[in-house]
Amino acid sequence: MLKFTILGKPVPYVRMTQKTKWYDNAQRYLAYQEFVRVSFTLAFKKLPRKLQKELINALYYRVNVYVYLKSVLCKDYICSCGRAWKTQKTENIICPQCRESQPLRYALPAVRGDADNYLKSIIDGIFGGKSSLLGNDKQVIDKSVSIHGTQGDERVEAMLCPSELLFDEQMKLLRRRYGN
Secondary structure, three states: EEEEEOOOOOOOOOOOOOOOOOOHHHHHHHHHHHHHHHHHHHHOOOOHHHHHHHHHOOOHHHHOOEEEOEEOOEEEEOOOOOOOEEEEOOOEEEEOOOOEEEOOOEOOOOOOOHHHHHHHHHHHHHHHHOOOOOOOOHEEEEEEEEEEEEEOEEEEEEEEEEEEOOOOOHHHHHHHHHHH
């Protein structure tokens, strides 16, 4: 298993054609993809040789991605008394009707990529290109992504594990064992 962190603001996947790959957002995505590849390669080289060989020789992979985006302060508040209001304040938020103090609320930014597109950009960075240490992204048979808010630095934490293809007999056994 290999866990690594990609520091900086994550860039979601951008669909490209021959013409649009020269646009700014496509160039930013391609630069981020190279940054992911370098981050992965540096983490890979720190692994013991035995684990490196295990990853390289794996037929299939499982990828888990955790995206951390900078949280923004909410401006909409709803009190327990039912009153809703907007405020620009960043401290001492008090309901105008019942005078009850309200805690600060944070949310994910409204303008952000889809979770699937963040996942695709990380997988493309790890498996894409001629300089990839591993095969291609068709070998990824299990993947997950989640987006979280943070008050700290924006980043992506990724985990890559060798995986096995489960055949029908193995799936039947698992279903029988776990009742699904």
